[in-house]
Amino acid sequence: MRIDIDKDVCIGAGQCALTAPDVFTQDDDGYGTVLPGREDGAGSPLVREAARACPVSAVTVTEPTA
Numbered sequence: 080m081r082i083d084i085d086k087d088v089c090i091g092a093g094q095c096a097l098t099a100p101d102v103f104t105q106d107d108d109g110y111g112t113v114l115p116g117r118e119d120g121a122g123s124p125l126v127r128e129a130a131r132a133c134p135v136s137a138v139t140v141t142e143p144t145a
């Protein structure tokens with residue numbers, strides 16, 4: 080799993096960090112960001128929920144195809 084946040088789209092709503100605080104946080108400007116070393120989702124079942132919770136769909140979760 081790989082998590083990407085489109086910072087051009089993010090409005091800093093904070094839903095990702097609220098939903099999956101083990102993986103997401105907010106940077107100094109309030110934008111969503113992935114905690115260091117958690118870019119693979121850290122096995123958290125809440126990552127997909129966090130992606131769904133984002134009101135502007137800025138969070139993309141991709142699975143390796145191979």
Ligand code: SF4
Pocket residue numbers: 084088089090091092093094095096109110111112132133134135136137138
């Ligand atoms: S939920 Fe979406 S808009 Fe809100 S901080 Fe996270 S990525 Fe940004």
